[in-house]
Amino acid sequence: xxxxxxxxxxxxxxxxxxxxxxxxxxxxxxxxxxxxxxxxxxxxxxxxxxxxxxxxxxxxxxxxxxxxxxxxxxxxxxxxxxxxxxxxxxxxxxxxxxxxxxxxxxxxxxxxxxxxxxxxxxxxxxxxxxxxxxxxxxxxxxxxxxxxxxxxxxxxxxxxxxxxxxxxxxxxxxxxxxxxxxxxxxxxxxxxxxxxxxxxxxxxxxxxxxxxxxxxxxxxxxxxxxxxxxxxxxxxxxxxxxxxxxxxxxxxxxxxxxxxxxxxxxxxxxxxxxxxxxxxxxxxxxxxxxxxxxxxxx
Amino acid sequence: xxxxxxxxxxxxxxxxxxxxxxxxxxxxxxxxxxxxxxxxxxxxxxxxxxxxxxxxxxxxxxxxxxxxxxxxxxxxxxxxxxxxxxxxxxxxxxxxxxxxxxxxxxxxxxxxxxxxxxxxxxxxxxxxxxxxxxxxxxxxxxxxxxxxxxxxxxxxxxxxxxxxxxxxxxxxxxxxxxxxxxxxxxxxxxxxxxxxxxxxxxxxxxxxxxxxxxxxxxxxxxxxxxxxxxxxxxxxxxxxxxxxxxxxxxxxxxxxxxxxxxxxx
Amino acid sequence: xxxxxxxxxxxxxxxxxxxxxxxxxxxxxxxxxxxxxxxxxxxxxxxxxxxxxxxxxxxxxxxxxxxxxxxxxxxxxxxxxxxxxxxxxxxxxxxxxxxxxxxxxxxxxxxxxxxxxxxxxxxxxxxxxxxxxxxxxxxxxxxxxxxxxxxxxxxxxxxxxxxxxxxxxxxxxxxxxxxxxxxxxxxxxxxxxxxxxxxxxxxxxxxxxxxxxxxxxxxxxxxxxxxxxxxxxxxxxxxxxxxxxxxxxxxxxxxxxxxxxxxxxxxxxxxxxxxxxxxxxxxxxxxxxxxxxxxxxxxxxxxxxxxxxxxxxxxxxxx
Numbered sequence: 094x095x096x097x098x099x100x101x102x103x104x105x106x107x108x109x110x111x112x113x114x115x116x117x118x119x120x121x122x123x124x125x126x127x128x129x130x131x132x133x134x135x136x137x138x139x140x141x142x143x144x145x146x147x148x149x150x151x152x153x154x155x156x157x158x159x160x161x162x163x164x165x166x167x168x169x170x171x172x173x174x175x176x177x178x179x180x181x182x183x184x185x186x187x188x189x190x191x192x193x194x195x196x197x198x199x200x201x202x203x204x205x206x207x208x209x210x211x212x213x214x215x216x217x218x219x220x221x222x223x224x225x226x227x228x229x230x231x232x233x234x235x236x237x238x239x240x241x242x243x244x245x246x247x248x249x250x251x252x253x254x255x256x257x258x259x260x261x262x263x264x265x266x267x268x269x270x271x272x273x274x275x276x277x278x279x280x281x282x283x284x285x286x287x288x289x290x291x292x293x294x295x296x297x298x299x300x301x302x303x304x305x306x307x308x309x310x311x312x313x314x315x316x317x318x319x320x321x322x323x324x325x326x327x328x329x330x331x332x333x334x335x336x337x338x339x340x341x342x343x344x345x346x347x348x349x350x351x352x353x354x355x356x357x358x359x360x361x362x363x364x365x366x367x368x369x370x371x372x373x374x375x376x377x378x379x380x381x382x383x384x385x386x387x388x389x390x391x
Numbered sequence: 392x393x394x395x396x397x398x399x400x401x402x403x404x405x406x407x408x409x410x411x412x413x414x415x416x417x418x419x420x421x422x423x424x425x426x427x428x429x430x431x432x433x434x435x436x437x438x439x440x441x442x443x444x445x446x447x448x449x450x451x452x453x454x455x456x457x458x459x460x461x462x463x464x465x466x467x468x469x470x471x472x473x474x475x476x477x478x479x480x481x482x483x484x485x486x487x488x489x490x491x492x493x494x495x496x497x498x499x500x501x502x503x504x505x506x507x508x509x510x511x512x513x514x515x516x517x518x519x520x521x522x523x524x525x526x527x528x529x530x531x532x533x534x535x536x537x538x539x540x541x542x543x544x545x546x547x548x549x550x551x552x553x554x555x556x557x558x559x560x561x562x563x564x565x566x567x568x569x570x571x572x573x574x575x576x577x578x579x580x581x582x583x584x585x586x587x588x589x590x591x592x593x594x595x596x597x598x599x600x601x602x603x604x605x606x607x608x609x610x611x612x613x614x615x616x617x618x619x620x621x622x623x624x625x626x627x628x629x630x631x632x633x634x635x636x637x638x639x640x641x642x643x644x645x646x647x648x649x650x651x652x653x654x655x656x
Numbered sequence: 657x658x659x660x661x662x663x664x665x666x667x668x669x670x671x672x673x674x675x676x677x678x679x680x681x682x683x684x685x686x687x688x689x690x691x692x693x694x695x696x697x698x699x700x701x702x703x704x705x706x707x708x709x710x711x712x713x714x715x716x717x718x719x720x721x722x723x724x725x726x727x728x729x730x731x732x733x734x735x736x737x738x739x740x741x742x743x744x745x746x747x748x749x750x751x752x753x754x755x756x757x758x759x760x761x762x763x764x765x766x767x768x769x770x771x772x773x774x775x776x777x778x779x780x781x782x783x784x785x786x787x788x789x790x791x792x793x794x795x796x797x798x799x800x801x802x803x804x805x806x807x808x809x810x811x812x813x814x815x816x817x818x819x820x821x822x823x824x825x826x827x828x829x830x831x832x833x834x835x836x837x838x839x840x841x842x843x844x845x846x847x848x849x850x851x852x853x854x855x856x857x858x859x860x861x862x863x864x865x866x867x868x869x870x871x872x873x874x875x876x877x878x879x880x881x882x883x884x885x886x887x888x889x890x891x892x893x894x895x896x897x898x899x900x901x902x903x904x905x906x907x908x909x910x911x912x913x914x915x916x917x918x919x920x921x922x923x924x925x926x927x928x929x930x931x932x933x934x935x936x937x938x939x940x941x942x943x944x945x946x947x948x949x950x951x952x953x954x955x956x957x958x959x960x961x962x963x964x965x966x967x968x969x970x971x972x973x974x975x
Contacts (some may be wrong), residue, residue, distance in 0.1 A: 202945060204941040365788070466855075467855070
């Protein structure tokens with residue numbers, strides 16, 4: 094019983110965190126058809142900036158809860174600055190190119206960003222535990238859990254609802270649906286597709302940065318940790334269906350719970366299960382579990 | 392001797408998610424016959440061609456080729472059997488030259504399992520390629536990249552690639568679509584002469600009634616997935632149903648109507 | 657059957673250049689020799705990717721075969737004491753080709769981003785296994801003992817270097833032969849128009865499957881050679897997705913123009929890395945990323961296109 098609860102709670106917080114990171118990736122793919130490897134960079138920069146600010150202000154004597162104000166700051170700063178630079182400087186010139194070539198370009202951006210992180214933040218890890226300490230622990234079913242990890246799930250829920258509401262209930266969201274459906278029609282309707290792309294890219298980047306900024310207090314932020322995250326979010330997005338928000342949710346829950354099960358039951362399979370599921374989904378249902386089936390073109 | 396038809400289509404039906412695209416099509420085509428397929432857009436002409444050549448699997452019904460059941464085979468097997476086609480939008484290898492396009496096509500057509508390991512540029516293929524290029528009057532473009540050709544020349548290349556394996560039945564989907572009026576007859580002259588030489592059966596989809604009248608032995612008129620008329624052209628083009636549903640009432644098959652037909656899209 | 661190649665200029669020049677390269681191994685410094693070995697070994701993998709790329713397929717998971725090749729050598733060494741180079745290479749190539757043959761039945765239906773992602777998933781499955789299982793070396797991997805050649809234990813690295821050069825030449829000849837057959841010419845044809853290839857009577861899936869197995873075998877050979885030359889295998893430098901990315905990077909950098917280009921690309925990559933670690937140790941990824949973007953934007957046909965332009969200019973000035 095304890096084991097089941099532990100698996101469930103671990104799985105849930107891991108799923109929540111994966112969802113926050115992956116939903117940005119999937120939105121960007123859905124609208125712009127770009128599978129953005131540099132999404133891992135938004136995540137990494139978000140985590141680094143948040144960890145840096147939290148330790149900085151903590152050293153200056155600010156209370157532990159102050160970190161909760163710094164996380165959104167890191168999110169917005171990274172999301173805005175990095176995404177606008179990348180979109181304007183690189184992606185804008187590539188929209189007409191082959192999808193796979195764009196993936197490569199974003200891989201290049203990711204590599205550049207990895208080293209820039211080192212240059213800016215150094216090679217030593219950051220431990221920004223203060224916000225986590227501010228919330229303390231609770232006992233659940235006989236297991237001590239930190240409250241912070243549970244707030245992660247609340248945040249994921251907020252993000253999910255906000256995305257759903259934004260895309261289905263606002264004028265803006267409807268415009269985006271038009272562009273997703275057919276770029277040409279969007280242009281013919283006089284929509285500024287370039288602006289929509291930029292806006293979507295900024296939103297996607299902020300979600301990536303938010304994932305990193307919020308997870309930062311629970312881990313040691315150290316070089317190279319974006320490498321695993323990006324490939325895990327690829328798995329999530331592919332499992333759910335590239336471009337589908339409910340898909341990202343289901344994909345995140347599947348990956349989160351499966352991984353938690355493996356960690357508790359058979360640690361050797363921790364990574365294997367995730368990618369085995371990814372491969373199986375691609376084989377059985379290449380469009381992912383949730384994307385609408387499309388007619389084959391050949 | 393009882394001559395077996397080159398193509399015998401029995402009760403062919405096709406529906407997509409409840410929408411009927413072909414209903415109870417029964418057609419026989421003798422060896423060497425030239426047949427024109429007419430009908431408004433969406434009448435089911437291309438669906439018919441796609442089913443015969445294996446691109447679409449029929450919902451029901453059978454297709455026989457010289458008595459052999461070829462219903463639902465793969466396009467590549469249709470090609471091996473001797474049923475080939477051209478396309479409404481030319482399907483050629485755009486980044487290759489005309490000569491290379493034909494070399495690849497000929498090399499595949501002559502594949503006997505081991506031939507794939509030989510160079511496509513070998514002498515016998517080069518000679519055959521040159522013969523085809525001359526026959527289809529595209530020899531002067533031999534070193535031009537297919538992507539840079541005019542519509543008409545590309546169309547000829549497309550058809551030439553469809554006949555490399557000497558098909559017994561050739562289906563042409565709008566061979567003159569998108570081609571200038573002057574080029575239309577030239578293309579048809581070349582193709583029909585080449586096919587008659589081989590005694591092949593030709594079925595071609597055509598919007599231009601003048602071309603239909605000039606080249607075909609028989610007309611198949613399609614309307615809403617059904618064959619509403621199967622008769623020699625002189626008869627078919629006067630059929631009231633054909634005039635109403637295919638040619639359009641008030642538009643007799645005159646040269647002006649043909650020139651004004653909406654096949655330039 | 658090889659008479660297709662009788663008149664092949666690429667083969668003639670490549671054979672001469674590689675002979676000169678092998679002889680140079682007698683006089684050059686050890687670190688240059690090492691770099692050349694690593695570069696040529698990587699070039700084999702890049703040649704494998706090139707075969708796929710000519711059809712417009714890019715695999716983000718070729719580290720799978722790189723890893724299979726490398727780990728075959730390491731496991732043979734650790735558990736069976738096999739040190740013979742030919743045996744190592746043979747088993748590695750057979751293993752990669754066999755896995756490639758099996759996965760090929762699935763991958764041959766996929767194109768574009770889906771092909772890339774499924775390849776990635778397969779390679780990460782192997783990575784996940786290797787990293788977590790102690791018996792397979794876990795994150796530390798294995799060290800690989802020095803190679804022998806038909807029972808002879810060479811004193812220097814020169815014989816191994818010659819063997820790698822020879823493997824590269826054999827690979828170049830085989831791939832060039834393949835590309836000049838009708839089957840090889842289908843490469844571009846399939847990229848241009850799959851529908852037409854099917855209607856001409858050849859199975860696109862079969863053509864891609866063959867191509868995929870060739871590619872897997874070459875990449876497996878690359879992994880085996882690199883493992884032997886390095887004397888060390890581990891998951892993060894052989895099987896992780898960043899390695900697949902690195903291989904694709906070298907492929908793009910080399911360009912699709914010629915079967916020799918992958919080896920030039922591999923060698924350039926190794927020297928670039930050596931100098932980067934010397935002068936700017938923290939900027940290696942920055943250099944690779946920057947180079948990748950620069951090539952995508954300014955040199956879409958890779959460094960081989962510089963050669964082509966130079967050759968054209970020389971010819972132009974002669975005529």
